[in-house]
Amino acid sequence: MKKLIDYLKANKITEVECVISDMTGIARGKIAPVDKFIDEKGMRMPESVLLQTVTGDYVDDDLYDSLLDKADIDFVCVPDENAVFMLPWTVEATAQVIHDTFDKMGNPIELSPRNLLKKVLKLYEDKGWKPVIAPEMEFYLTHRNSDPDMPLIPPVGRSGRKESGRQSFSIDAANEYDPLFEDMYDWCEAQGLDIDTLIHEEGTAQMEINFSHGDALSLADQVFVFKRTLREAALKHDVCATFMAKPVTDEPGSAMHIHQSVVDIKTGKNIFTNEDGTKSAKFLCYIGGLQKYIPELLPLMAPNVNSFRRFLPGTSAPVNLEWGDENRTCGLRIPESSPQNRRIENRIAGADANSYLAIAATLLCGYMGMVEDVKPSTPVQGRANENRQGISLPLTLEEALAVMSESSAVREYLGDTFTSGYIAVKQADLENFRRVISSWEREFLLLTV
Numbered sequence: 001m002k003k004l005i006d007y008l009k010a011n012k013i014t015e016v017e018c019v020i021s022d023m024t025g026i027a028r029g030k031i032a033p034v035d036k037f038i039d040e041k042g043m044r045m046p047e048s049v050l051l052q053t054v055t056g057d058y059v060d061d062d063l064y065d066s067l068l069d070k071a072d073i074d075f076v077c078v079p080d081e082n083a084v085f086m087l088p089w090t091v092e093a094t095a096q097v098i099h100d101t102f103d104k105m106g107n108p109i110e111l112s113p114r115n116l117l118k119k120v121l122k123l124y125e126d127k128g129w130k131p132v133i134a135p136e137m138e139f140y141l142t143h144r145n146s147d148p149d150m151p152l153i154p155p156v157g158r159s160g161r162k163e164s165g166r167q168s169f170s171i172d173a174a175n176e177y178d179p180l181f182e183d184m185y186d187w188c189e190a191q192g193l194d195i196d197t198l199i200h201e202e203g204t205a206q207m208e209i210n211f212s213h214g215d216a217l218s219l220a221d222q223v224f225v226f227k228r229t230l231r232e233a234a235l236k237h238d239v240c241a242t243f244m245a246k247p248v249t250d251e252p253g254s255a256m257h258i259h260q261s262v263v264d265i266k267t268g269k270n271i272f273t274n275e276d277g278t279k280s281a282k283f284l285c286y287i288g289g290l291q292k293y294i295p296e297l298l299p300l301m302a303p304n305v306n307s308f309r310r311f312l313p314g315t316s317a318p319v320n321l322e323w324g325d326e327n328r329t330c331g332l333r334i335p336e337s338s339p340q341n342r343r344i345e346n347r348i349a350g351a352d353a354n355s356y357l358a359i360a361a362t363l364l365c366g367y368m369g370m371v372e373d374v375k376p377s378t379p380v381q382g383r384a385n386e387n388r389q390g391i392s393l394p395l396t397l398e399e400a401l402a403v404m405s406e407s408s409a410v411r412e413y414l415g416d417t418f419t420s421g422y423i424a425v426k427q428a429d430l431e432n433f434r435r436v437i438s439s440w441e442r443e444f445l446l447l448t449v
Contacts, residue, residue, distance in 0.1 A: 001041055004081040008034055008095060011086065015094040018043045020077060020101055021113050021224055023425045024054045024303070025354035029077070029099070042099060044074035050101075050111035051421055054304070055432050059424035067111070067421050075109050076102045083221045085191040089232045098221055110417040113356035117220055120360045120413075123367055124262070129271060131363050132261045132343075134213035135223050138254035138351050139230065140247050141177060141205045142240045149439060152248050154205040155239040163205045174200040174207065180237040187229050193222045203251040213259065216359055223256070223355035245302070245350035246309035253310030253317050254351035256301075258362050259335070261343040262286070270340050277339035287344060288376040289369015290332055290362065291321045294348060295393055296407035298400045299426055300361035301349035305397050305433045310350055313385070318347050321393065322384040323376060329384040331393075348393070357422075364413055397430055 008016070016037040019029035030043050047068045051059050058064060083098035100118075101109040108115040124131055142152040143162075154162045157176025167173035174181070181198060188195050199208040209226070211219055227243055234241035246253040262271050262282075272283035294301070302308060310317040323332035323344075333345040344366075349358040368374070394400035401423050404410055411419050 001038070001079070001081070004079060004084060004097070005038055007081075007084055008038070011095070012093050013095045014092045015090075017087065017094060017096045018077060018079070018099055019096055020045070020049070020099050021354060021356055022050055022052055023111075023113060023354065023357075023422055024052075025113075025224065025227070025356075026052075026054070027096075027224070027228060028052075037097075042079055043077045045077055045101075047073060047075050047109070047111070050109065051425060053425050053428045053432065055429070057428055057432065059421070059428050063420065063424045067417060067424075076104065078102060082218070085193075085225050088187040088190045089229075089236065096225065098224070110415050111421045113354050113360075114217075114220070116414065116418055117217060117356040117360040120364045120367070121216060123413075124363070125265070127371075128265050129262050130265050131216045132213050132263060133216045133219055133359060133363075134211055134259040134343075135219055135355070135359070136208055136210045136255070136257040136259070137223060137226065137243070138201055138206060138208045138256070139241050139243050140203060140251075140254065141180070141207065141234060142242060142247070144238060144240050152242070165204065166202055167200055167204070168202045170200045174198060177205075177237075177239075180233055180239065183236060184230055184233040187233060188226065191225060191229065193226055193229070194219075195226065201252070201254075203248065203254075206252065206254065216363065220355045220359050243351040245304065245307040245352045247306075255310070255317065255347060256349040256351045256353055256355070256358055258346045258349055258359060259343050260346065260362060260366065261341070262366070270342055272342040272344075273339040279342070282370050283342065283344075284376050285369045285372075285374050286366040287323050287332060287369065288374030289367065289372070290344070290346065290365045291323070291369075291376055292374050293365040293368055293409060294321055294331075294346075294362075295400075296403055296410050297361040297365060298348070298394055299397065299404050299422070300357040301346075301353050302397070302400065303350075303353055303357070303426060305430060307350045307352055308396055308400075311393065311395055318384060319393065319395075320384050321348075322380040324380040324384065327380060327384060329382075330380055331384070334379075368409060368413070397426065401426055401430075 013034050017031050019027040022028050028049050077099035079097045079099050085096045087094040101112045141155050143155045194212040195209050196212050197210040201208045230241045274280045311319045318331040320331050322330045324330045325334045331348050346362045394403050
């Protein structure tokens with residue numbers, strides 16, 4: 001704790017937000033005065049927090065009892081001194097500290113998304129490998145919406161007008177929200193979030209932020225913190241920021257594109273590249289693993305009912321697991337790069353995914369491909385959705401959960417406890433969704449059927 005305590009005192013922190021990520025990616029925890037935080041060196045929380053749904057409900061009672069102690073005991077949350085972030089928007093000097101979770105015997109809690117990513121990273125470490133990733137986060141800015149029955153509309157920019165039409169890569173359209181983005185960049189810099197390029201995406205008031213490449217766990221933490229930071233910056237400027245996968249009808253969805261490569265820990269060389277600069281066998285097997293196993297791990301990349309609205313045919317999201325060089329119609333794109341920077345971009349994950357789980361899933365798919373020597377399909381030339389080679393994705397959350405549940409590989413690597421718990425949480429979300437009557441049903445069925 002010494003490094004952490006020194007940081008808190010040097011920055012005159014008065015309050016500490018002690019947080020963990022639940023399955024959805026919601027920050028859950030406690031707010032403590034700094035002296036109490038230092039004295040207790042962490043916090044305790046009930047195990048049931050990790051079986052909460054996005055609505056705040058819990059999973060089925062029978063499964064709840066089988067996965068957790070019936071007494072609803074606490075687990076121990078230990079602060080990670082490498083995951084401390086200032087909160088620039090608070091009145092009091094406040095730090096957010098991400099915690100790891102353990103049982104009373106010191107064993108990592110299996111239901112924890114952060115622990116799951118660390119478990120996958122340990123597989124790489126045992127092979128002498130280290131993943132390098134770079135996430136890209138798409139999101140929409142919208143007018144503040146107080147009625148969930150009303151559709152979202154674009155916010156008013158500096159010009160006093162709402163954006164209309166598609167403004168891909170428009171500098172002027174992005175500058176409409178300069179005051180908001182200036183705060184966002186300042187706040188990210190204060191927190192040590194390594195964000196890079198801001199891009200206006202294809203949708204109306206849709207943007208993208210790119211992160212610089214780096215350590216997988218650190219970047220998962222940064223994406224977790226960034227989502228909250230952007231929402232706070234938007235609220236300050238009287239607009240909303242949303243990472244829903246498909247928030248606006250007839251507009252493109254929002255993705256979390258994950259660039260990934262793997263280096264040898266001893267040499268620092270990219271294992272995706274041979275000595276002569278050509279694609280290595282491991283690179284091809286990594287792609288093969290993504291193609292083979294993404295369907296079985298898709299609920300970690302597309303976790304909500306709304307996630308699958310991105311995958312409608314004819315939209316900008318690739319509804320395939322093809323791969324190709326510089327081909328954005330492929331689910332797996334190989335960007336132009338030097339041999340040392342050779343990487344794969346997974347374009348399947350949605351912006352609504354839990355960053356720990358989406359990164360863990362894509363890295364695990366690649367890992368299994370390499371250790372199992374999985375061969376990929378032939379690379380696609382031209383539009384991938386028109387040249388599909390029989391590799392398909394589940395296209396509903398219900399179907400995806402069924403595929404994940406039946407996967408022996410998922411249970412082997414993620415464990416029965418996490419797999420059963422995660423599927424139960426998402427099935428509870430699905431059941432809640434089914435109870436809601438949509439505006440489409442009222443509009444087209446109310447007086448016609």
